[in-house]
Each structure stands twice: as structure tokens, then as C-alpha cells.
Amino acid sequence: MTTTPDAAALAAALPELQQAYAELQAKGLKLDLTRGKPSAQQLDLSNALLTLPGTDVTRDDAGTDVRNYGGLEGLPQLRRIFAELLDVPVEQLLAGGNASLTLMHDTLAYAALFGFPASPKPWAREEKVRWICAVPGYDRHFAICEALGFEMITVPMTEDGPDAAAIAELVADDPTIKGVWVVPAYSNPDGAVITEEVARALVSMPTAAPDFRIIWDNAYALHHLTDDEVTTPNAIGLAAEAGNPDRVVMVASTSKITFAGAGVSFWASSPANVAWFTKHLAIATIGPDKVNQLRHALFFGSADGVREHMRKHREILAPKFEAVVEILEARLGKYDVASWTAPRGGYFVSLDVVPGTASRVVQLAKEAGIALTPAGATYPHGRDPENRNIRLAPSMPPLTEVREAMDGVATCVLLAAAEAGSA
Amino acid sequence: MTTTPDAAALAAALPELQQAYAELQAKGLKLDLTRGKPSAQQLDLSNALLTLPGTDVTRDDAGTDVRNYGGLEGLPQLRRIFAELLDVPVEQLLAGGNASLTLMHDTLAYAALFGFPASPKPWAREEKVRWICAVPGYDRHFAICEALGFEMITVPMTEDGPDAAAIAELVADDPTIKGVWVVPAYSNPDGAVITEEVARALVSMPTAAPDFRIIWDNAYALHHLTDDEVTTPNAIGLAAEAGNPDRVVMVASTSKITFAGAGVSFWASSPANVAWFTKHLAIATIGPDKVNQLRHALFFGSADGVREHMRKHREILAPKFEAVVEILEARLGKYDVASWTAPRGGYFVSLDVVPGTASRVVQLAKEAGIALTPAGATYPHGRDPENRNIRLAPSMPPLTEVREAMDGVATCVLLAAAEAGSA
Numbered sequence: 001m002t003t004t005p006d007a008a009a010l011a012a013a014l015p016e017l018q019q020a021y022a023e024l025q026a027k028g029l030k031l032d033l034t035r036g037k038p039s040a041q042q043l044d045l046s047n048a049l050l051t052l053p054g055t056d057v058t059r060d061d062a063g064t065d066v067r068n069y070g071g072l073e074g075l076p077q078l079r080r081i082f083a084e085l086l087d088v089p090v091e092q093l094l095a096g097g098n099a100s101l102t103l104m105h106d107t108l109a110y111a112a113l114f115g116f117p118a119s120p121k122p123w124a125r126e127e128k129v130r131w132i133c134a135v136p137g138y139d140r141h142f143a144i145c146e147a148l149g150f151e152m153i154t155v156p157m158t159e160d161g162p163d164a165a166a167i168a169e170l171v172a173d174d175p176t177i178k179g180v181w182v183v184p185a186y187s188n189p190d191g192a193v194i195t196e197e198v199a200r201a202l203v204s205m206p207t208a209a210p211d212f213r214i215i216w217d218n219a220y221a222l223h224h225l226t227d228d229e230v231t232t233p234n235a236i237g238l239a240a241e242a243g244n245p246d247r248v249v250m251v252a253s254t255s256k257i258t259f260a261g262a263g264v265s266f267w268a269s270s271p272a273n274v275a276w277f278t279k280h281l282a283i284a285t286i287g288p289d290k291v292n293q294l295r296h297a298l299f300f301g302s303a304d305g306v307r308e309h310m311r312k313h314r315e316i317l318a319p320k321f322e323a324v325v326e327i328l329e330a331r332l333g334k335y336d337v338a339s340w341t342a343p344r345g346g347y348f349v350s351l352d353v354v355p356g357t358a359s360r361v362v363q364l365a366k367e368a369g370i371a372l373t374p375a376g377a378t379y380p381h382g383r384d385p386e387n388r389n390i391r392l393a394p395s396m397p398p399l400t401e402v403r404e405a406m407d408g409v410a411t412c413v414l415l416a417a418a419e420a421g422s423a
Numbered sequence: 424m425t426t427t428p429d430a431a432a433l434a435a436a437l438p439e440l441q442q443a444y445a446e447l448q449a450k451g452l453k454l455d456l457t458r459g460k461p462s463a464q465q466l467d468l469s470n471a472l473l474t475l476p477g478t479d480v481t482r483d484d485a486g487t488d489v490r491n492y493g494g495l496e497g498l499p500q501l502r503r504i505f506a507e508l509l510d511v512p513v514e515q516l517l518a519g520g521n522a523s524l525t526l527m528h529d530t531l532a533y534a535a536l537f538g539f540p541a542s543p544k545p546w547a548r549e550e551k552v553r554w555i556c557a558v559p560g561y562d563r564h565f566a567i568c569e570a571l572g573f574e575m576i577t578v579p580m581t582e583d584g585p586d587a588a589a590i591a592e593l594v595a596d597d598p599t600i601k602g603v604w605v606v607p608a609y610s611n612p613d614g615a616v617i618t619e620e621v622a623r624a625l626v627s628m629p630t631a632a633p634d635f636r637i638i639w640d641n642a643y644a645l646h647h648l649t650d651d652e653v654t655t656p657n658a659i660g661l662a663a664e665a666g667n668p669d670r671v672v673m674v675a676s677t678s679k680i681t682f683a684g685a686g687v688s689f690w691a692s693s694p695a696n697v698a699w700f701t702k703h704l705a706i707a708t709i710g711p712d713k714v715n716q717l718r719h720a721l722f723f724g725s726a727d728g729v730r731e732h733m734r735k736h737r738e739i740l741a742p743k744f745e746a747v748v749e750i751l752e753a754r755l756g757k758y759d760v761a762s763w764t765a766p767r768g769g770y771f772v773s774l775d776v777v778p779g780t781a782s783r784v785v786q787l788a789k790e791a792g793i794a795l796t797p798a799g800a801t802y803p804h805g806r807d808p809e810n811r812n813i814r815l816a817p818s819m820p821p822l823t824e825v826r827e828a829m830d831g832v833a834t835c836v837l838l839a840a841a842e843a844g845s846a
Contacts (some may be wrong), residue, residue: 262714
């Protein structure tokens with residue numbers, strides 16, 4: 001971990017670092033590590049979708065005309081493939097539109113407007129709704145809470161998932177706490193993988209709120225970067241075993257499998273929750289885009305087809321992540337000014353710099369033409385109390401640019417540390 | 424209009440009609456006139472979409488990679504085409520996913536959760552929200568109101584659109600009345616076309632609610648059945664002229680232009696409302712499916728491409744609507760037991776039968792293998808106070824089946840009238 005002495009020690013090198021930074025600025029870079037976007041090379045892997053489902057292919061394997069209205073639950077042919085991959089019964093899995101973000105938002109919007117079956121009242125009518133966020137975490141999760149007026153309570157993210165003991169203590173007596181976000185596999189940004197022990201704790205802990213929900217955002221379930229292809233616990237099954245069948249709502253998507261903006265999404269939960277969700281969905285939609293769902297089913301063919309496809313992503317992505325870690329190690333390893341993750345999957349490297357300097361690092365990088373995710377983005381309301389965490393997203397630029405950008409980021413981290421040390 | 428004497432007069436023919444009905448049942452039909460679905464033949468008109476955007480076509484005409492995240496407002500290349508067709512400035516028009524229903528739902532859900540900028544509070548926090556529905560009308564509009572807890576107030580639908588004088592009187596003093604549905608072109612089910620006079624009245628009338636909204640559901644703007652291709656007033660422009668720029672929210676879609684379940688949708692309003700809607704949309708989505716939007720832009724090419732395409736729909740649809748009207752006239756014209764519309768566009772024929780018998784007609788039809796929209800569906804909560812209106816949707820079945828179904832429906836209308844007359 002960071003200690004100020006080493007930032008102080010760096011203070012002596014301030015003039016050299018300022019010179020290095022001036023040289024960095026002189027390069028006139030224009031690089032972007034802000035968001036977890038797939039690169040064009042990754043998107044190309046799915047270009048077969050651009051001419052699918054194919055000339056006069058209008059029906060799925062059950063004979064349904066995919067062009068017309070209907071089929072609220074999504075195309076069975078596609079749901080079967082992802083039911084296997086996500087380890088849920090197909091009848092508990094819905095296939096939706098192009099974003100699991102929309103499914104998460106709508107789940108909580110329906111809770112606000114109508115409540116879950118077990119809710120004493122619609123959440124929008126509660127005096128206060130609180131929601132647990134493990135930090136660092138995903139900014140779009142926080143944005144949904146903020147928009148819906150949920151007060152966010154933070155708990156630490158650990159290597160094994162959210163701090164289950166801290167959560168259990170919070171929810172035991174406080175009925176205003178209605179839920180928690182969990183990114184079970186390769187969490188955003190820490191790359192943590194939840195253990196079965198943590199999962200069991202979360203699905204079985206007593207909660208004061210009768211309608212407590214875990215939004216199990218399985219965004220990176222299949223997004224391995226190493227041979228250690230982790231599997232995450234089947235939270236929906238574990239919750240049912242624990243006598244809390246309705247506690248878990250899982251979402252996933254192909255946004256980082258096929259096309260980021262034109263994929264398909266998935267929503268899974270208990271049969272009672274599926275009935276609840278589809279009841280409200282039926283008011284808002286005429287059914288998902290089944291042509292796009294068929295396009296995906298034909299493209300993949302099977303669950304193994306998806307797994308095989310993900311290995312092609314890994315071939316493109318893994319070198320970029322290795323480069324990030326390698327450069328951080330080479331440039332910063334000898335100082336005690338930063339720590340970082342070496343993720344086994346997902347889309348992010350989480351970088352902790354000298355406390356108080358994250359926003360300065362991001363500013364320095366910006367002024368040198370390297371766009372980083374805003375400091376604080378991994379905390380509710382964009383406020384990192386220690387101003388320390390930076391989320392690095394190396395997927396989008398080509399490998400040479402990732403290297404160039406990371407070398408620049410390292411310079412900025414050192415300069416900010418030296419500035420802090422000499423202040 | 425219907426008068427009971429003629430139903431009474433028919434009573435004498437009850438045995439013959441019962442015999443005719445028995446023969447109808449003996450045919451073992453299986454026909455469906457329930458919903459306004461395009462037929463397979465119509466869907467085939469857009470089959471080029473099944474292989475678009477085409478091999479390695481990944482960018483729109485501005486160079487944007489349509490496969491990746493982003494572009495909340497929708498693809499400019501597509502928005503330009505529909506801005507011309509819908510007569511709104513392109514910067515006030517958003518392109519969305521596969522359903523304008525979703526856009527209508529989300530507009531009102533955001534109003535419930537957050538309120539419009541001019542709202543004293545989020546609508547979900549109001550003691551009561553009321554909404555005006557012209558009847559007969561569209562069941563999915565009513566379902567949204569019902570789900571959100573809006574109390575529905577009915578006004579008559581006229582040939583020129585909703586009864587503007589009745590609406591103006593209602594809204595002048597009652598701040599709980601927050602809006603009205605309008606289907607300006609070829610209304611569902613009556614086929615009414617709003618006049619500029621009615622439109623001007625609606626956009627300029629004083630309303631007690633500062634956040635009163637007209638949801639201008641332009642579902643059938645381009646869906647002509649005759650050479651009399653009506654144009655509907657530019658409500659957004661007229662509202663701005665009248666000093667109420669934020670009053671109108673327009674939606675439209677290609678659900679009945681390309682693929683019913685895999686089209687694109689549009690949302691248009693004032694600049695202030697666009698800012699409001701996109702602010703909330705940004706929490707819920709990573710942007711619409713731009714690949715599908717490019718697919719559509721390439722398929723149409725231009726606004727004229729859309730107009731030309733709609734003429735092909737008309738060639739398929741017009742004979743079906745002519746058949747409905749012709750058979751109703753031939754079978755029922757000599758009796759005073761029913762009246763019906765002869766629409767110039769849209770997807771429905773509205774049939775009024777002997778008051779009190781609509782549900783009986785639907786039941787008789789069902790038992791003869793002809794599925795009709797449930798009686799009452801064109802009224803809030805599915806309750807037609809006169810039990811008189813039936814919505815006929817002849818688009819889906821082939822022409823021969825439309826003829827067979829309508830002949831059966833006519834028998835059911837007569838039998839139900841005779842039963843009522845002899846009761």
C-alpha cells in the first residue's frame with residue numbers, strides 16, 4: 001500500500017518528472033482509456049451478424065415468425081444457449097433488448113413504481129430507500145440509485161466479493177435497506193471473483209426488508225483473460241436453497257461478446273419474480289427484437305459456440321491487460337506510490353495512487369492527451385473519499401496505444417506523487 | 424345507428440340465424456382478427472433487412488462505428504429520414520428501439536418517478552393523477568394509465584379527433600388532469616383523422632396543470648389505404664406557436680412499416696423535453712441499437728423510399744379493408760343493427776353492434792373459431808359502458824380468410840341482435 005514517505009522521497013525528483021511530463025505533453029497524444037468499450041478488432045469477430053439471419057430466414061427453430069410482434073420472454077432458441085451458460089433453468093431466463101443496463105434500471109424502476117410482491121408499498125412511496133454499494137464499483141449502478149433517490153451506503157469490495165459480514169450487519173435491522181449490487185465475476189473495476197461462501201452468506205442472511213434484492217450483474221461471466229476460467233456460484237439456486245428464492249435478480253448481456261450497442265440481454269430470477277417482471281414488461285413493450293435474438297442464436301449455435309467465441313476476445317484483450325500490468329510494474333514497481341490489480345477477466349485494471357492525488361493524475365493525463373475515467377467515478381456520486389482510485393480501461397485502443405497511454409499514465413502518477421510529496 | 428326495433432324485427436328470424444350459426448360452427452374455422460399485426464406477405468416486403476447492413480458494413484455516413492456503445496439520440500442518418508416524414512426538426516427527433524410503446528411508457532414512467540421540469544412534484548407523489556382518453560381508443564394506452572394508477576376520464580372520439588371542447592372544459596380548472604392520448608392519423612379503432620382546428624384547440628387551451636401533456640401517438644402517419652393520403656397537423660410546431668412548446672410529445676415507429684417486432688421507434692418534442700427525456704434515458708440505456716437503425720436507413724434510403732414502401736403495404740392491405748366493408752354492407756346493410764367505419768388508413772375497422780351485444784358477438788365468433796378483440800377492449804379497463812364496440816383487425820389473415828371471417832362475424836352480429844330482440 002501507499003505511504004506518503006515515498007511520495008515525499010519522490011519530491012526530490014520533481015524537476016526531472018516535470019521535464020518528463022513536458023516531453024509527454026509534447027508528443028501530442030490523443031488516447032482514450034475511459035470506458036470498457038470493445039475495440040474494432042473485437043467487434044469484427046462478430047461481423048457475421050451483419051448479414052444474419054440471412055436471406056429469407058424468418059423463423060426460429062420452433063417455427064415462430066421472428067419478424068412479427070410477440071414473445072415477451074424472448075426467443076427460446078437463444079434462451080436455451082444462455083440458460084446453459086448462466087446456469088439457470090431456461091423458464092427462469094428472459095431474453096431482452098440491447099442492454100442489461102436497461103433491465104437493471106427497469107427492475108428498480110418497477111420496484112419504485114409498483115413494488116415487488118413482498119413490498120409493503122411501492123418504493124417511491126417509502127420515506128427512504130437505501131441501497132448497498134461495494135466500492136470501488138460501477139458508476140452506472142450508482143447512477144441508477146442516484147436517479148431513483150436511493151441513498152447509497154458503501155461497504156468495502158474484497159478479493160472475494162462484497163464484504164458480506166459488513167452487509168449482513170447493515171441489513172439485519174434496517175428495513176429501509178432494500179438491496180445490494182453484486183458483480184460476481186471480474187468485478188468492475190477490481191476484477192474480484194465472488195466465492196461460494198460470500199454468495200451463500202448474501203443469499204441467506206436475514207434482512208429486515210421483506211423485499212431485499214441482490215442485483216447480480218453477471219456482466220463478465222464469460223470474459224476470461226487467463227486459463228483460470230472462473231465459474232461463479234449459482235446465486236439463484238443458492239437463494240432458493242436458503243429459503244429466499246426471490247432475493248436474486250441476475251442480468252447479463254452480449255454487449256462485450258458480440259456488438260456493444262446491438263447485442264442481446266438476459267434477465268433471470270425465481271419463477272415468482274419472472275411473473276412479476278413480465279407482468280410489468282407487458283405494459284411497456286410488444287416484445288424484444290426477436291430478429292436480433294435469432295441472429296445471435298444462429299451466430300453462436302450453442303453454448304460451446306459462445307465459449308469458443310470468447311477465447312477469440314481473450315486473444316485480443318489479454319495482451320493489452322498484460323501490457324498495462326507490465327508497464328505499471330516497470331515504471332512504478334520501485335516506488336511505494338501505487339498499487340494495481342492484475343485481473344483474470346473482465347474489462348478493467350483498478351489503480352490506487354497516492355491518496356489525494358487521483359484527480360490530479362487524471363487532470364495531468366488529460367492535459368497530455370490521455371483520457372481516463374474521471375477520478376471518483378468508482379464511488380457513489382463520483383466522490384472517492386480518499387481521492388485515490390482510478391479505473392483503467394485498456395480494451396478499446398490498439399496495443400501500441402495502450403502501451404503509450406500507460407507509460408504516460410505512469411509519468412502522471414509519479415509527478416502527482418512528487419507534487420504531493422513536496423507540498 | 425342501431426335501434427332496437429330492428430333487433431326485435433330480427434327476432435322472428437332467430438331459428439334461421441341459429442341454423443346459419445350452426446353451419447358456421449360446422450366449418451371448424453380457425454381465424455384471427457384480434458390484433459393489428461402485419462401479415463407475412465407484408466413482412467416479406469422488408470426481407471432485405473435480413474441481410475443488412477451487409478458484409479463488413481460497420482459505419483454510418485458520418486463514420487460512426489454502429490456496432491459500439493453510444494449515440495443516445497439515435498443514428499442521425501435515420502433521424503433525418505423520419506424528421507422529414509414526421510415534419511419535425513431533426514434535432515428534436517430521437518430514434519429508439521423496437522417499440523414506440525416503450526417510449527410512451529417510459530415518458531410517463533419518468534413523469535411518475537421524476538416529473539417534467541414544470542411539474543410541482545413527481546406524478547407518483549401526487550394524490551391523484553387523471554388522464555383523458557378519447558373512446559373508443561387503443562387498449563395499450565389505457566393499460567399504461569391503469570398500471571401507473573392514472574384515473575382515466577373518457578371523452579368522445581369524433582371524426583375530427585378527440586372532442587376538443589369537452590377536453591378544454593375538463594382541463595381548465597382541474598390540475599390533477601395531466602394529459603391526453605391522441606392518435607392523430609387513422610385513429611385506433613375509428614380511423615379518425617385529426618383536423619388542424621382540433622389540433623390547434625388542444626395545443627392552445629389553458630390547462631390548470633402546468634405540466635399537461637399530449638401524447639401524440641403518430642402510429643399510422645404513413646399508413647394510407649386510399650389515394651387520399653392525409654397529412655396531419657404539425658402539433659409540436661403548433662404548440663410552440665401557441666406558447667405551449669412543451670405540451671406535445673410525439674412518437675412513431677416502423678412496426679407497421681418494416682418488421683413489427685424488429686423495427687425502430689421515434690420520439691419528438693420541444694428542445695426542453697428532449698433534454699429532459701435524454702437525461703433520464705442516459706441512466707437507463709447505453710444507446711439504441713444503431714446497427715438496426717443503420718439497417719433501416721440503408722433499406723429506405725430516403726423519405727421517398729419510405730413513402731414508396733408504404734404503397735406496397737397499401738396494395739396488400741386495401742383489398743382486405745374493402746372486403747370487410749363490402750361484406751358488412753352486403754350482410755348487415757339491410758338491417759338496422761350495426762354501423763361501421765370505412766377507414767382511409769390505419770389498421771382497424773370499428774364496428775358498433777346492437778348495444779348490449781358486443782360481448783355476445785365476440786363469444787359467438789369465438790365458439791365458431793373466429794378470434795376477435797375482446798369486447799370492451801377499446802374502452803378503459805376493458806369496459807364499454809354500452810357493450811357495443813368491436814375492433815376488427817383484418818391485416819394479418821390472407822384475403823380469403825378475411826372474407827370468410829367477416830361473413831362469420833356478420834352471422835354472429837345478426838344472431839346476437841335476434842337473441843336480444845327476442846329477449
